Amino acid sequence: MDFDLSEEQRLLKDSVDGLLKTSYDFEQRKKYAEEKGGWSKSVWNKLAEQGLLGLPFSEDDGGFGAGAVETMIVMEALGKALVLEPYLATVVIGGGFLRRGGSAAQKAAYIPSIIDGSKTLAFAQLEKNSRYDLADVTTTAKKRGDGWVIDGEKFVVLNGETADTFIVTARTKGGQRDHTGIGVFLVPANAKGISIKGYPTQDGLHAADVTFSNVEVGADAAIDNPENALPLIEQVVDDARIALCAEAIGAMDESLKATVEYLKTRTQFGVAIGTFQVLQHRASDMFVALEQARSMAMFATMAQDFDDAKERATAVAAAKVQVGKSLRFVGQQAIQLHGGVGMTMEFKIGHYFKRLSMIENTFGDSDYHLKRVSDAGGLIN
Amino acid sequence: MDLSLSKDELAFRDEVRTFFKDNVPETMKQKLREGRHTSKQDLVDWTRILHKKGWAVAHWPKEHGGTGWTPVQQYIFNEELQLAPAQPPLPFGVNMVGPVIYTFGNDAQKAYYLPRIASMEDWWCQGFSEPGSGSDLASLKTTAKKKGDTYIVNGQKTWTTLAQHADWIFCLVRTDPTAKKQSGISFLLIDMKSRGITVRPIVTIDGGREVNEVFFDDVEVPAANLVGEENKGWDYAKFLLGNERTNIARVGMSKERIRRIKELASSVQSGGKPIIEDQKFREKLAMVEIELKALELTQMRVVADESKHGKGKPNPASSILKIKGSDIQQATTELLMDVIGPFAAPFAADEPGSNEISDWTTQIAPGYFNYRKVSIYGGSNEIQRNIIAKAVLGL
Ligand SMILES: Cc1cc2nc3c(=O)[nH]c(=O)nc-3n(C[C@H](O)[C@H](O)[C@H](O)COP(=O)(O)OP(=O)(O)OC[C@H]3O[C@@H](n4cnc5c(N)ncnc54)[C@H](O)[C@@H]3O)c2cc1C
Numbered sequence: 132m133d134f135d136l137s138e139e140q141r142l143l144k145d146s147v148d149g150l151l152k153t154s155y156d157f158e159q160r161k162k163y164a165e166e167k168g169g170w171s172k173s174v175w176n177k178l179a180e181q182g183l184l185g186l187p188f189s190e191d192d193g194g195f196g197a198g199a200v201e202t203m204i205v206m207e208a209l210g211k212a213l214v215l216e217p218y219l220a221t222v223v224i225g226g227g228f229l230r231r232g233g234s235a236a237q238k239a240a241y242i243p244s245i246i247d248g249s250k251t252l253a254f255a256q257l258e259k260n261s262r263y264d265l266a267d268v269t270t271t272a273k274k275r276g277d278g279w280v281i282d283g284e285k286f287v288v289l290n291g292e293t294a295d296t297f298i299v300t301a302r303t304k305g306g307q308r309d310h311t312g313i314g315v316f317l318v319p320a321n322a323k324g325i326s327i328k329g330y331p332t333q334d335g336l337h338a339a340d341v342t343f344s345n346v347e348v349g350a351d352a353a354i355d356n357p358e359n360a361l362p363l364i365e366q367v368v369d370d371a372r373i374a375l376c377a378e379a380i381g382a383m384d385e386s387l388k389a390t391v392e393y394l395k396t397r398t399q400f401g402v403a404i405g406t407f408q409v410l411q412h413r414a415s416d417m418f419v420a421l422e423q424a425r426s427m428a429m430f431a432t433m434a435q436d437f438d439d440a441k442e443r444a445t446a447v448a449a450a451k452v453q454v455g456k457s458l459r460f461v462g463q464q465a466i467q468l469h470g471g472v473g474m475t476m477e478f479k480i481g482h483y484f485k486r487l488s489m490i491e492n493t494f495g496d497s498d499y500h501l502k503r504v505s506d507a508g509g510l511i512n
Numbered sequence: 513m514d515l516s517l518s519k520d521e522l523a524f525r526d527e528v529r530t531f532f533k534d535n536v537p538e539t540m541k542q543k544l545r546e547g548r549h550t551s552k553q554d555l556v557d558w559t560r561i562l563h564k565k566g567w568a569v570a571h572w573p574k575e576h577g578g579t580g581w582t583p584v585q586q587y588i589f590n591e592e593l594q595l596a597p598a599q600p601p602l603p604f605g606v607n608m609v610g611p612v613i614y615t616f617g618n619d620a621q622k623a624y625y626l627p628r629i630a631s632m633e634d635w636w637c638q639g640f641s642e643p644g645s646g647s648d649l650a651s652l653k654t655t656a657k658k659k660g661d662t663y664i665v666n667g668q669k670t671w672t673t674l675a676q677h678a679d680w681i682f683c684l685v686r687t688d689p690t691a692k693k694q695s696g697i698s699f700l701l702i703d704m705k706s707r708g709i710t711v712r713p714i715v716t717i718d719g720g721r722e723v724n725e726v727f728f729d730d731v732e733v734p735a736a737n738l739v740g741e742e743n744k745g746w747d748y749a750k751f752l753l754g755n756e757r758t759n760i761a762r763v764g765m766s767k768e769r770i771r772r773i774k775e776l777a778s779s780v781q782s783g784g785k786p787i788i789e790d791q792k793f794r795e796k797l798a799m800v801e802i803e804l805k806a807l808e809l810t811q812m813r814v815v816a817d818e819s820k821h822g823k824g825k826p827n828p829a830s831s832i833l834k835i836k837g838s839d840i841q842q843a844t845t846e847l848l849m850d851v852i853g854p855f856a857a858p859f860a861a862d863e864p865g866s867n868e869i870s871d872w873t874t875q876i877a878p879g880y881f882n883y884r885k886v887s888i889y890g891g892s893n894e895i896q897r898n899i900i901a902k903a904v905l906g907l
Contacts, residue, residue, distance in 0.1 A: 260781040262853050267783070287857050308784060332857040333877045399648035409894055459846075466884045470646050470892065471671050474716050474723075474885050481717035485881060492849065492856045498792060 134429065136204070143197075144204045146181055151212040157479045163215055168293030168329075169337035170215040179248030184222055188230055192242045199435035202370075203377040203428070210381025213482055215336055217251050217290035223374045225252025227367040228298050228315060232355035237317065241296070253294035253320075254371075255285035255341050256364075263495040265300075265364050266310050270343065272301035272357065277350040279303075279357075281316060281343045291339030292329030294320055299343065300364060303357050314357030315364060322346050334486040362440060369447045372494050373435055376428040376454045379490045383421045383458055386465040386483045390414060393469055393480075410468060417461045424457035445507040448500035454490075455497030462487040515809070517584070525588045532596040535561050544597040545772055547879040549720060552635070552677045559601045559632040568601050569610060569630045576614050576622065577630045583818040587811070594764025603759070604673070605629040605636040609682045611755055612699065612748050616740035625701070639669040639683035639702070639726060640749065646671075647895050649684070650693045650746065654728060656685035656700055658735065658742075663687075663700060665708075665731040671889070675711050675724040678704050688743050699745035701737040708732075716885075718878035719859070753891065760830065760890060761837035763808045769844040770801060777851045787851055796850070800843045807836045828903040831896040838886040838893060845880040852876045 136144065154174060155163075163171035178184055186201050188194025195201075202223065209218055222245065229241050244250035261267035270283025281301050288297070297318045304312030320327070324346035329339040355363045391414055394405030404410055431450035437443040462484040466473035473480050491497065504510065517525065540554050562568040571586050572578030581589065593600055600606075610629045613621050628634045645652040654667025665685060675681065681702050688696030702709075708731040714723045740748055774797070777788040787793055814829050849856055852873050860874040887893040901907045 257854050260784075262780075262782045264783055287854055331859045333859050333881075334857075338857060398644075399646065399651075401648075401651075407894075409897070463842075463884060467887060467892075470888055471641070471723075474882075474888065476715040476717060476719070481881070484884075485717060485877075488849070488877065488880065489857055492852075492854055496850065496853065498796075498850060502792065 136200070140200060140204060143201060144208070147183065147205055147208040148211075150177060150181060151208055151214065155212040155214060157482075160213060160215065164335055168290075169331060169335065170217060170293075174214075175216050175251075176248050178216065178218070179246065184218075184248055185246035187222065187226055188242055188246065192230065192238050193246050194230075194242070199373065199432045202374055203432045206374045206377035207381035207384075210378035210383075210486075211385045213335075213382065213479075213486055217253070217294070219371060219374055219378070220253050220290035220294065221245055221251040224254045224367055224371050225296070225298055227370045228254075228354050228363065231366060232315070232360070232363045234351070234354075236351060237354060241317070244295075250295040251290055251293060252296050252298060253288050253290040253339075255288045255291065255297045255299040255318075255343075256368075257286045257288070259284065259286060263499045264308065265368060266313065266361055267308050268300050268302045268313050269307055270299065270301040272299075272303050272314050272316055272353075274303075275347065279314075279316060279348050279350070279352060281318065281346040281348065283343050285341045285343070287332070287338045288341050289332075289336060289338050291327060291341050292337045296320060297325075297341065298354070300360075310361050311359050313359070313361050313364065315354045315360045316348060316352045316357075317354060318343070318346060318348055318352065322348065332489065334489040335482065336489075365444065366440065368494055369443060370435065372447050372451050373428075373431045375490050375493060376424075376431050376450050379454050379458050379487055380421070380425050380428050382483045382487050382490075383417075383424065383461045386461055386480060386487070387414070387417050387421055389480050389483075390417065390465045390468050397470075404468075413464055413468060417464055420457035420460045424454045427453035441507065445504055445510065448495070448503040448507075449510055451495060451500040452497045452504060455500070458487040458491060459497075515812075517588070521584055521588065524585055525592065528589055528592045531565065531567075532592055532598055535565075536596045536598040537561075540599060541597060544599065545768075547875040549722070550599055552674075555599055555602060556632050556635075558599060562601060563631050568632070569606055569626075571607075572610060572626075572630075573614065576610075576626050583815045587815045590759060591764040594762065595768050597765070597768045600759065602632070602635065602674075604638045604682075605632075605634065607755060607759065608638060608752050609636050609680075609701070612682070612739060612752050615751065616699075616748050620736070621701075621739065634679040635674070635677045637672050637675045637678035637681045637704075637726075639672055639681045641671045642668060643670050647892060649749070650697070652684055652686060652697070654683065654685050655689065656687050656698060656733065658687070661735045663733045663735060663738070665700070665702065665728045665733055667728050669726040669728075670723075671714070672711075672724045672726045673722055675704070675726050676713065676721065680704060681726065682739075684745050684749055687745075691743065694746040696743055697745040697749070698742050699739040699748045700733055701739060702728075702731065702733050706731045706733065716882060718882040720878070720882060754830070761807055761811045761833035762841060763804065763811055763837070766804050766837075766840050766844055769841070769848075770797070770804070773797060773844060773847050773851060776848070780851055780853070782853075793850065797847060800840060800847065803836065803843075804840050807833070807840060810836070828899055831891075831899045831904075834890060834896050835893050841886050842883050845876075845883045848876045849880050856880075 183205055185194040186197040190196045226245055229238055258269055272279045272281050299316045299318050301314055302312055303314045324344045326342045327339045332338050394410055395403055397404050427450040431447045434443045434446035465480050466484055469480050472478045540558055543550050559568050569577050570579045570589055574580045613625050642652050656663040656665045681704055683700050683702055684697050685700050686696050687698040708729040710727040712725045713721050778786045780787050811833055814827055855873045856877040
């Protein structure tokens, strides 16, 4: 058993942390948020230069062949700095579909431009009534000639405002919640028939509602089996959940640090408020919650390589529950212990709370995943 | 022991309920249901409707325009108001500075300020907290130096709610710099139009503008604006802070929130069924309802006690109302987050009518963020627990 990072992994961690330290403090982040689409192209290029956008891709595809732990390291660092750039949407999810399900031609067409930072992706999955159920799909992809015609509405598509390509889930067959008959399609954002309504999200990221009406794509747009892509979707969304758990760990870690620092420096009644035992205990409980979440985030990271898809899914769901429970506590208490300043845009702590709150409601909240774990018979047998 | 309302009290409740049904402006109801900010004009208009009815300052003594209602009647009034839902009159005038003025002010002050509070002629804000003085309010540093028949005020207040609308601010200021903490403080009424006052907005994490910093730079305040005696301000502040008692639990508001949760949970779908049909969700909601019922009864016990023994010293039980009241308000905002799920994310400015689909959803996450404040202000929940430990449990 070994929870330590390898030498190479430590170097990776140092280099991401180092990069973000110099180019991503709170003031710089504010400036990036003002740029087109709410994130910075120059930061994105820096991530590309350091090879971070190519991490998970195989060496054959021009990447580094890195594993789940490396993605965890990066996501945790991005969480610490509250990074706005579309790493999750582009590298983890978009890249995930391509490397796990893409044809050789699709990989060759898309992966190099992800790695060099020239193109970004967005996952158009959520529908008005689908909530957290990945099989609940009403958007349709119908055969026309050799290709497909896509019709439907997708909501809260992260990075949907600036992405060059959408990865769209659509039904090729069957009824609204059937597990078969779902496909995944690569659709250029400038294709005819697409309308995009972009907006900022509560945590300072950007998303879009995207309507597809009579959008024609070629036969080569389908990733994997167009009539049975749900297993792939579940796997890639698990990748995203694992990444979100790691991001949450980073954000919680930084929230706790900032809170402890505040307890040491804020004085009331002539003493640092950190001398009040009730606040010491609260901070201790935050620490416990964080470390429990960290353990489960590691568990989920390991689970990424489980052979049994059900076992993987249950492990990831369990992690999302623990992380969700911890992030609510840590996020809320970080504000509470900051008092009034925690309520302000000017202080960084509130921004962590907001990002954490949004992570909870992305790809299944704690209640949703708790039900999945319990339906699977729990974790211990 | 009798938990039911008497026949007269029930009749009173119906009267109040009918009045609200017929008179609360539809726009206000809608904004409150959706968790939106009301405008200055919304509150001014509504307070004037209440004032015309004689209910704007219901709990004040009759000679100052109050109703002479019993504590139970006042409780019913507040409850029905929140259920309507309607906004309570601005607390800074009606619940805070008004009672201080009629209890400790002189006749001229009573004659001038009180009617203007009741009719919403003046918008008041509360200048207590300072950057270095939050929980430890008595450490405040803003000074007022007597010079002839004026005070010269210098310093800074912060977290001043809705100061951007205010005509007047009531402040705690240090008039005797040599005295120990609590003893050198005075209670001063300051015209917001005075030269030397600067108001700077503080944007809260939900993107709203409800608090401000207020700076005082050699502001001249007529000595006639001192309330009561110089250096006795701390006593008046304690009176003011202890006065809120029955409003802080916001039982009616939480009931209204729970109705809203049920309404939304009946329309938002998960797996082809409304969320409300989910056993787990219903149980979570039911738990909050149980806590709320307990709080309501606890609050009624405080009210009944007041009815019998009169309003004496602030009841330390009010700390229970503050702690549980804020817990429950926060729990309802969490439940709304659960209902809305992935649609919590879109951020839209607080203006209704911009988008039909997302209109009902856009204020839910901001509401969740914003309501973290209720366990911070009005004496944080940690401070309330300190009060219970000391004043009730004798620890
Ligand atoms: C939205 C909002 C509106 C407000 N409106 C007004 C207004 O209109 N007018 C006005 O004057 N003020 C207003 N306030 C200020 C409010 O009263 C203060 O925020 C509050 O008193 C807490 O002070 P602080 O923010 O300085 O936090 P601090 O006092 O610095 O507290 C920080 C943390 O330490 C804890 N703590 C402090 N002392 C102790 C102790 N002895 N034991 C245990 N824990 C302790 C607190 O509970 C908190 O968790 C408002 C605040 C907010 C957030």
